[in-house]
Structures are given as structure tokens and as C-alpha cells.
Amino acid sequence: MQARQSLADIQFLLNEVLQAPAQWQALAPFAEADAELTAQVLEEAAKFVDTAIAPLQRVGDEVGCRFSAGAVTTPPGFRDAYQAFWQGGWPALACAPEDGGQGLPAVLEGVLYEWLAGANHGFTMAPGLLHGAYECIKHHASDALKAQYLEKVATGEWLATMCLTEAHAGSDLGQVRTRGVPQPDGSVRVNGSKIFISGGEHDLTDNIVHLVLARLPDAPAGPKGLSLFLVPKVLPHGNDDSDGHRAGPPQARPAPSGGSEPHAVGSVGALNAVVCERIEEKMGLHGSSTCVMRFDDATGWLVGEPNKGLNAMFVMMNAARLHVGLQGIGLLEAAWQKASAYAAERRQMRAPGASDTSLIQDHPAIRRTLQTQRAWIDGGRVLAYHTALQLDVAKHSTNADERAAAQRWCALVTPVLKAAFTDQGFHGASACLQVFGGHGYVSEWGIEQIVRDARVAMIYEGTNEIQAIDLLVRKVLADGGASMQALLATLPATPRRNALAQTTHDLVAAVAAHADQPELPYWVADDYLRATALVLLEWAWGRITATRGSATARWQDPAHALRTWVLPEFDMRLAIVRQRLGDAATLQEKLASIA
Known part of the structure; x- marks a missing residue:
């Protein structure tokens, strides 16, 4: 790209x-x-x-x-x-x-x-x-840890990882078994194994800062017993002893004067007891090391409060999820650029109404593919950039109402961005590969690599199914639909926005009425998220087409594609949700008649 x-x-x-x-x-x-x-x-x-x-x-x-x-x-x-x-x-x-x-x-x-x-x-x-690691350390780490690691992570001089997943515990973090045992000097010894750790080991930087979810000895079971620990690949200078472990907490040192002190803040000493056991052979992302990591009495320090590790980690995960949504958009743009360039050069057959062989970009099927993907890319950018702007409003606005509205937008829209646009990133890239015909399936053109690389974004940082559950069950239903209705009220009234608002109301009522059917919202979460994405996409394109300068083919063609080939999916998604609500009511009536 x-x-x-x-x-x-x-x-x-x-x-x-x-x-x-x-x-x-x-x-x-x-x-x-x-x-x-x-x-x-x-x-x-x-x-x-x-x-x-x-x-x-x-x-x-x-x-x-x-x-x-x-x-x-x-x-x-x-x-x-x-x-x-x-x-x-x-x-x-x-x-x-x-x-x-x-x-x-x-x-x-x-x-x-x-x-x-x-x-x-x-x-x-x-x-x-x-x-995400920077925000986590900045808001939750001790002053000593911040003095040692914050600037190194902020500048990127040292890279960071997020060590959550274990072989027996994928998205179910409550099953994490890695342990952190406190030491008299205030540090911990961390023991356990983690899998799927992106960049767990590499040669890009001199140190790697691992943020590790683990349990203290007296921690309660489940996710409420998880703590977060900072475990560096290389220990701070002056914090290692003869067996490679630390001798006290990290020390915030003043910068050297006149060169007499060889080790300033952030200098490193002995290797920590952190081992990369292997890297995974993967479908894509071959340029990234996906590691199995083992912590063998590794030295670490608590980040945040004991047993509140998820609170600190979610600062990191939420930042990552917005960026994963942007990955989907970026990968789709890369696929579109390749397909568009190829379509502008390749001649095949006659397009309808043409008298000779045509560029394949002149064929309706190809135009439909390219314009549809542009509708997703351009609308997705408006949504993602607006969400990034709202992150700053939530953090820096002096107006409490503005901060609350921005936080609501980010909470509800981030899972939609992550799920809908990584889904489109993969399926849209596959559609762009189709433009190449057989040439797309061979590696020479590079489009097949984008398809392979894009697939993982639908899985990591919380699978897209988990994003849908997060949106509907943990956020929309948790407050009786109030937050979602408030967000929808900020969008211009359209038939689709109104239909989503009504469906949200009906879902809340149905879940309350059918308490004996706890699976009900989980069956329709994916469809609800997709319908929400389409309403937001319509809003984004409304912003684009209302802007002076958009009355050109560059913007009008994808706007037409949105109306013709993208937004009609909304009716199907709502029909699925309403069918399930009807099935729930029918089941309840049958159970009542039996009783």
C-alpha cells in the first residue's frame, strides 16, 4: 500500500x-x-x-x-x-x-x-x-516503575507485550494459572507460561517490557483474582544479583553527570528468567514473532492494585481494539489499491456496450466490487477518526457532559469498529483478490498475502463474537438500553436509525420478559452489532455527502454503492433479530401451556 x-x-x-x-x-x-x-x-x-x-x-x-x-x-x-x-x-x-x-x-x-x-x-x-502499554503504565504503575519504564515505552525505545493467553485459557481469562509470589523487597517472582504473545522475543529493541496477568497466592478464583505485573526481558542495572535476579525494586536514578556514572535511568543489566520456547508457524503475519513464553521465577513488579489486574489491562486492550479496527481499514485500503491498479491495466472481453476488449475496471461486476469496498473504507475512516477524536475529548474536555458523551461513544462504538471493520478487512480483501482472477491466487501480485494477514484481526484482541457480546450484553442490555438510545439520539433521524432504536427497546423488553431463556441475547449479538455498524456507516456517509467538495465521482460512486449494495443488509439483520424474539415468545407460550 x-x-x-x-x-x-x-x-x-x-x-x-x-x-x-x-x-x-x-x-x-x-x-x-x-x-x-x-x-x-x-x-x-x-x-x-x-x-x-x-x-x-x-x-x-x-x-x-x-x-x-x-x-x-x-x-x-x-x-x-x-x-x-x-x-x-x-x-x-x-x-x-x-x-x-x-x-x-x-x-x-x-x-x-x-x-x-x-x-x-x-x-x-x-x-x-x-x-496501550504506555497508558497502562502511566495510569497504574508506581512512581518507581514509571521512572524506569514509562519514557522508554512512550518513545518506543523499548517494545512491550501483553501476556494474557494460556494454552488452556484463551478468551476465558478466569482460568489463568500463572502465579506471582511477593518477595520481601517488594518485587514478585512470576511463574507460568503464555501463548500467542506477539513480539514476545525479537531483535528490534534492547529490552522488552512484558505486562503479565497472573495470580497472587491468596487471590480469589476467576477473573477477579488476577493481578498485573511488569516483567522486563532485561532487568534494570543494579537490580540483579549473582543468580540473575533482582536485589530490590527498580530504582529511579538521576541522569549521570560528567559521565562518571555509567548507568542512567532505564539502563539494563542481567537477563531476566523469561524464556521464549518457540514461535508459531502461522497462516500469515510471518514478519511478526508469535511466541510461547515461559516465566521461570522471573522478576516482576505489581502494576496497579492486587487482584485488579484486569482494570489496568483493559486500558491497554481498549486502545488496542481501536487500532485493530484501523488495521482492518488499512488492510482493505491496501487490497483496494492493488485491485484498482490491476483493474486499470488489465484488458478482458468487452464491457456491456463496448465495441472492443475493455479494461476490467469498465465491467459492472468489477466496478461494483471496487466501489463497495470504497464505501466501507471511507465510511470506516470517518467512524474511526471520530472515535479517536472522542478519546481525546473524554480525556481532556473541561465540560463534564462532553466527557460523558465522548466516553459513551467510545464504549459503544469501539467494539463495532473492531468487529465490523476487521470482518470487512478480510472479506473485502478477498473480494479484491477476485478482481485479479487466477493471478490473485499466486504470490507474485501480493494480494493473497493481504488476505492471509488480515484474517487474524478477526480473532485477536477479543474475537469478533466477543465484541458482539460486549456490545449487546455488557453494554446495551446492562443499562436497559439507555446508553445506546442516547447515542442513537445524537444521530440524524433515518428509517434505519429509528428501526435500530425500536429493536433495541424490544430486545431489552424481551430479555427481561424471558429470563428463563438466558441464551436469547447471545443468539442475536452478531446481527445486532452488524446492524449497528450499518447505521453508523450510513451516518458517516451522511457526513461525507453533506460536505462541499463531495459532489464528484470519487465520492458519489461509493455513496451509491453504499445505498445499493451495503445498506440493504440492515433489513436482513433486523429480520434475524426479530425472528429470534418471536421464537422466544413462542417457546415461552409453549412452556406456559405445559406448566
């Missing part, structure tokens, strides 16, 4: 459709971030992605990561590219200046990571968790 190819579109969506500069400049931390400055940032980001990251896409897939004796070597060029990435300040775009960051709006970071995923998904897995 070429980031610069989409730069003008993105600037139009940010500056004209969303009026983003005015929104972020209303927040004190970003008052000086005018449109000219942020345009320069995006231009330089696009240039960096296109010249330093995109060229490594194929070697990342074909050579991949190599494992030997507990060490991982990343594909050729990856380490140099990553060093240029963090030294150029790109991981620190949205981090606070006092932590080594640039203090820019979150939406700019979102655009950057969308481009990175589209250009080279395997490479992007390495820094993908940095901002």
Missing part, C-alpha cells in the same frame, strides 16, 4: 468532513496543533511509511522471523526500519511531552497505524501495543 495515495482523501475527511482541527484545538493540550502543522506531520508519516516500511512487506512474508535457541531474528531490514521508526519519534506522536512524547491528537496516531498496517502488517505488530 502507498500511504501517499490516500493522503488527500484522509485530509479531506479530517479537515472538511469532521472539522477535526477545530475539535482538537478546543482541548487545551492541542490548542497549538493547527491544520498546517498536522498536515505536515501526516505528509512526513506517509513518506516514512512508503519509503521505509512498505518495501519490507514481501521479505517479511517470505523470509519471516527465525527462531534459534530461544532467540528470534526478525526479517532483513526490520531492525533498521524499527530503529528509524522510534528515533524519528513516530511511536510517541500521541504521548505526553513530559513522558518523551509529542503531545499530538490521538487521531494522528490512528492514521499512522492505519497506514502501517496496510503497508506491512507484520512489521506493525511490533509497535502495535506500545500506546
Whole structure:
């Protein structure tokens, strides 16, 4: 994918459709971030992605990561590219200046990571968790831990992982068995194994900061007994003894003066007892090491409160889920760019009404495919960028009502973005592969790699089915539909918005009336989320088409595709939900008659 190819579109969506500069400049931390400055940032980001990251896409897939004796070597060029990435300040775009960051709006970071995923998904897995780890450490770690690790993570000098999953416990974190045993010096010894750890071991940075979910000895069973621990690959200098373990908590040291003190804050000493046992052989993402990690009496420190590890971890996971939604959009853009370019060159048969062989872009079937995917990409960008803007409003607005509305939007829309747009990222990329015919199935054109790489985004950071349950069961039904109805009330009235509001009301009533059928909302959660995504997509395109400058074929063609081939799915999804509600009522009547 070429980031610069989409730069003008993105600037139009940010500056004209969303009026983003005015929104972020209303927040004190970003008052000086005018449109000219942020345009320069995006231009330089696009240039960096296109010249330093995109060229490594194929070697990342074909050579991949190599494992030997507990060490991982990343594909050729990856380490140099990553060093240029963090030294150029790109991981620190949205981090606070006092932590080594640039203090820019979150939406700019979102655009950057969308481009990175589209250009080279395997490479992007390495820094993908940095901002979530930064937020987790910043808000939950002790002052000593922050002094040692926060700036290193904020700048990307050290990479981070999120160690949740165990072989017997995938999404069911209540089954986690890894243990953390407190030591007299305030540290813990961590023991256990984790699987599917992206970037658990690599050669990109000198240290890796593992954030590990584990149990203290007296912890209650289930998810309420989980604590979070920071476990570095390499221990801080001065915190290791002869057997490789620490001798006290990490110390916040002053910077050296005159070079007499060799170790400043963040310097490292002995290897910790953290072992990469192997890396997985995967369908895609060969440029990213997916590791099985073992902690053998590894030294760590508690992050946050005992038994409140999920509270701290969810700060990291929620940030990651928005970025995964952006991955879906970026990957779909990459697939669309390839398919569009191919369709503009390849001649096949005569298009209807033509007198000679035609470019395949002139055939209705191909136009339908390309315009439909553009409808998802452009509308998805508006939704994702608006959500990123709301993250900053929720964090920095001085108006309590604005903060509450922004938090509501982010809570409800983030699972929709993650699920709907990773689903479309995979299926849409597959549709783009179809444009190539048989050429798409061979590796020469690169489209099949995008399809393979995109598939995992529907699984990690909470499967898309879990996102649907999170939306409907944990958020919509949990407050009787009040939050969702409040969000829908902020959207312009359309028949689909009104139908979703009515269905939400009916779902809440049905679940209350059929308490003897606890499975009811779970049967329809996926359909409810998909219907919500379509209402939001319609809203996003309403914003686009209402903007001066959208009255061109570039914007009108996908707008037509949205109305013709995308939004009709809404009626089907609501019909499925209503059929299930009817079945529940019928079942209850039968049970009552038997009783």
C-alpha cells in the first residue's frame, strides 16, 4: 500500500468532513496543533511509511522471523526500519511531552497505524501495543516503575507485550494459572507460561517490557483474582544479583553527570528468567514473532492494585481494539489499491456496450466490487477518526457532559469498529483478490498475502463474537438500553436509525420478559452489532455527502454503492433479530401451556 495515495482523501475527511482541527484545538493540550502543522506531520508519516516500511512487506512474508535457541531474528531490514521508526519519534506522536512524547491528537496516531498496517502488517505488530502499554503504565504503575519504564515505552525505545493467553485459557481469562509470589523487597517472582504473545522475543529493541496477568497466592478464583505485573526481558542495572535476579525494586536514578556514572535511568543489566520456547508457524503475519513464553521465577513488579489486574489491562486492550479496527481499514485500503491498479491495466472481453476488449475496471461486476469496498473504507475512516477524536475529548474536555458523551461513544462504538471493520478487512480483501482472477491466487501480485494477514484481526484482541457480546450484553442490555438510545439520539433521524432504536427497546423488553431463556441475547449479538455498524456507516456517509467538495465521482460512486449494495443488509439483520424474539415468545407460550 502507498500511504501517499490516500493522503488527500484522509485530509479531506479530517479537515472538511469532521472539522477535526477545530475539535482538537478546543482541548487545551492541542490548542497549538493547527491544520498546517498536522498536515505536515501526516505528509512526513506517509513518506516514512512508503519509503521505509512498505518495501519490507514481501521479505517479511517470505523470509519471516527465525527462531534459534530461544532467540528470534526478525526479517532483513526490520531492525533498521524499527530503529528509524522510534528515533524519528513516530511511536510517541500521541504521548505526553513530559513522558518523551509529542503531545499530538490521538487521531494522528490512528492514521499512522492505519497506514502501517496496510503497508506491512507484520512489521506493525511490533509497535502495535506500545500506546496501550504506555497508558497502562502511566495510569497504574508506581512512581518507581514509571521512572524506569514509562519514557522508554512512550518513545518506543523499548517494545512491550501483553501476556494474557494460556494454552488452556484463551478468551476465558478466569482460568489463568500463572502465579506471582511477593518477595520481601517488594518485587514478585512470576511463574507460568503464555501463548500467542506477539513480539514476545525479537531483535528490534534492547529490552522488552512484558505486562503479565497472573495470580497472587491468596487471590480469589476467576477473573477477579488476577493481578498485573511488569516483567522486563532485561532487568534494570543494579537490580540483579549473582543468580540473575533482582536485589530490590527498580530504582529511579538521576541522569549521570560528567559521565562518571555509567548507568542512567532505564539502563539494563542481567537477563531476566523469561524464556521464549518457540514461535508459531502461522497462516500469515510471518514478519511478526508469535511466541510461547515461559516465566521461570522471573522478576516482576505489581502494576496497579492486587487482584485488579484486569482494570489496568483493559486500558491497554481498549486502545488496542481501536487500532485493530484501523488495521482492518488499512488492510482493505491496501487490497483496494492493488485491485484498482490491476483493474486499470488489465484488458478482458468487452464491457456491456463496448465495441472492443475493455479494461476490467469498465465491467459492472468489477466496478461494483471496487466501489463497495470504497464505501466501507471511507465510511470506516470517518467512524474511526471520530472515535479517536472522542478519546481525546473524554480525556481532556473541561465540560463534564462532553466527557460523558465522548466516553459513551467510545464504549459503544469501539467494539463495532473492531468487529465490523476487521470482518470487512478480510472479506473485502478477498473480494479484491477476485478482481485479479487466477493471478490473485499466486504470490507474485501480493494480494493473497493481504488476505492471509488480515484474517487474524478477526480473532485477536477479543474475537469478533466477543465484541458482539460486549456490545449487546455488557453494554446495551446492562443499562436497559439507555446508553445506546442516547447515542442513537445524537444521530440524524433515518428509517434505519429509528428501526435500530425500536429493536433495541424490544430486545431489552424481551430479555427481561424471558429470563428463563438466558441464551436469547447471545443468539442475536452478531446481527445486532452488524446492524449497528450499518447505521453508523450510513451516518458517516451522511457526513461525507453533506460536505462541499463531495459532489464528484470519487465520492458519489461509493455513496451509491453504499445505498445499493451495503445498506440493504440492515433489513436482513433486523429480520434475524426479530425472528429470534418471536421464537422466544413462542417457546415461552409453549412452556406456559405445559406448566
